[in-house]
Amino acid sequence: MVRKPLMAFMVLAIGTNFAISADQASIPGNYQVQIPDSSKIHDQPIEVQVPKGLPMLTPNAVVPASNPLTAGKIELGKQLYFDPRVSSNGTVSCATCHNPEKGWADAQKLTIGIGGAVNGRNSPTVLNTVYSKNLFWDGRAPSLEAQSQGPPQAATEMGKQTHEQIIERLAAIPGYQIQFSKVFGTGVTLDGFAKAIASFERTALSGNSAYDRYSTGEFKALSESAKRGMILYGLRLDQEDEYQPENVTLKKANCTSCHLGTNFSDDQFHNLGVGADKDGKLADLGRWVAEAVGSKNTASIGAFKTPTVRDVTRTAPYMHDGSEATLESVIEYYNKGGNPNPYLSKDMKPLKLTDQEKKDLVNFLKSLDGEVVPVALPKLPAGPDGLSPDPRAALAVPTATKAAALKLNVHSTIQGD
Ligand code: HEC
Ligand code: HEC
Numbered sequence: 001m002v003r004k005p006l007m008a009f010m011v012l013a014i015g016t017n018f019a020i021s022a023d024q025a026s027i028p029g030n031y032q033v034q035i036p037d038s039s040k041i042h043d044q045p046i047e048v049q050v051p052k053g054l055p056m057l058t059p060n061a062v063v064p065a066s067n068p069l070t071a072g073k074i075e076l077g078k079q080l081y082f083d084p085r086v087s088s089n090g091t092v093s094c095a096t097c098h099n100p101e102k103g104w105a106d107a108q109k110l111t112i113g114i115g116g117a118v119n120g121r122n123s124p125t126v127l128n129t130v131y132s133k134n135l136f137w138d139g140r141a142p143s144l145e146a147q148s149q150g151p152p153q154a155a156t157e158m159g160k161q162t163h164e165q166i167i168e169r170l171a172a173i174p175g176y177q178i179q180f181s182k183v184f185g186t187g188v189t190l191d192g193f194a195k196a197i198a199s200f201e202r203t204a205l206s207g208n209s210a211y212d213r214y215s216t217g218e219f220k221a222l223s224e225s226a227k228r229g230m231i232l233y234g235l236r237l238d239q240e241d242e243y244q245p246e247n248v249t250l251k252k253a254n255c256t257s258c259h260l261g262t263n264f265s266d267d268q269f270h271n272l273g274v275g276a277d278k279d280g281k282l283a284d285l286g287r288w289v290a291e292a293v294g295s296k297n298t299a300s301i302g303a304f305k306t307p308t309v310r311d312v313t314r315t316a317p318y319m320h321d322g323s324e325a326t327l328e329s330v331i332e333y334y335n336k337g338g339n340p341n342p343y344l345s346k347d348m349k350p351l352k353l354t355d356q357e358k359k360d361l362v363n364f365l366k367s368l369d370g371e372v373v374p375v376a377l378p379k380l381p382a383g384p385d386g387l388s389p390d391p392r393a394a395l396a397v398p399t400a401t402k403a404a405a406l407k408l409n410v411h412s413t414i415q416g417d
Pocket of ligand 1: 148
């Protein structure tokens with residue numbers, strides 16, 4: 001009995017020793033990680049001011065201890081985010097699909113990547129992802145750092161290429177070499193690439209909406225219709241507010257079962273039946289595919305992450321498959337209780353909303369639009385050819401050519417197809 005914890009301790013001790021004594025040369029693919037040497041870093045920690053209504057970006061909590069926010073890192077990340085040279089043919093940047101001018105999404109039903117390849121899912125906003133514990137509709141990435149390494153390698157997003165190829169291409173750009181050296185004290189690495197982009201994304205915040213101003217006592221910030229919508233949604237009006245409508249049932253629309261908290265998301269996965277056909281067959285199994293074999297749960301079949309509804313008017317069309325074009329149609333979808341299927345969430349039931357109640361809900365959702373913070377496009381460092389690409393060119397969504405096969409699909413064993 002006594003030996004067990006002792007052994008665990010020894011394993012831990014060996015692990016620690018190894019980490020301390022490891023030099024860069026002993027780590028496989030050593031240019032993919034950066035081992036910071038603080039004496040070589042010339043960068044300033046920075047405190048990002050959050051807009052009204054959002055929690056602070058607390059270091060070591062909201063922002064991971066391994067990647068503190070610094071001024072140089074955010075600037076470097078911004079350049080990488082807008083740089084089409086991350087893609088294999090220099091045409092697509094992260095901003096192609098997550099364009100700050102389009103609510104940090106792309107206004108497409110299904111996202112369109114390199115060469116016009118149509119992907120299987122809708123592009124989610126990057127806004128407020130700093131507060132998300134799981135990234136992607138199915139939550140398969142545990143951090144923004146992990147997430148950012150996926151798209152550059154995805155054949156239908158930024159092209160079929162290896163991380164080594166991307167890092168080699170970026171390392172040939174002198175301006176990136178200089179910045180990586182300043183910010184991380186290393187050359188260009190995949191780890192640094194991920195950390196810089198994640199840092200920039202953590203500054204993409206949506207707050208100070210009419211709802212946030214209402215919540216801090218500015219009662220006129222919301223119309224009476226939005227206030228009724230707020231009650232139906234599941235939130236109480238301020239007791240000090242003179243407007244206290246009768247005959248409006250708190251939580252009649254049941255939205256706060258899932259879209260709650262400062263970022264209006266429980267960070268959980270739910271099956272709303274989106275994408276189910278008339279026989280209840282699901283087109284995309286969602287979370288279930290992302291779960292490790294051995295810990296799969298039938299509640300995850302066809303379940304997707306609850307997205308934030310902040311800034312929601314700017315990110316149409318909606319749902320993981322872009323199947324709902326407008327907020328009005330989203331409300332209709334909830335009102336009918338979603339599409340029946342064997343795994344439908346218990347929280348999806350017909351709501352019996354009146355036409356006025358539907359309007360009130362939409363008006364409440366509109367009150368969650370944040371203050372628009374224009375993002376000035378960065379000047380990109382010149383490449384070995386002496387040219388710096390214009391980041392604006394990559395903001396144009398490619399013309400769709402072919403529908404790519406759903407990568408995370410779908411008609412796998414569970415549906416017996
Ligand atoms: C071709 C379009 C496209 C490109 C290019 C692209 N993305 Fe995405 N992004 C998507 C789609 C689609 C999803 C959702 C995919 C899924 O859930 O399976 C997504 C998901 C995300 C998410 C998760 C958001 C959330 O709420 O879970 C983040 C963050 C993100 N992308 C950032 C980036 C970054 C950083 C880059 C550049 C390195 C990038 N994306 C490049 C289309 C794109
Ligand atoms: C059972 C949990 C749950 C409930 C209840 C719920 N939602 Fe959702 N909501 C989600 C999930 C999960 C998604 C994504 C579903 C998908 O794409 O398959 C979503 C998507 C949305 C979207 C689309 C956002 C986008 O960026 O695509 C809007 C808008 C929305 N919900 C508003 C509401 C409103 C308004 C209510 C109340 C009438 C509500 N939701 C009730 C979980 C829920």
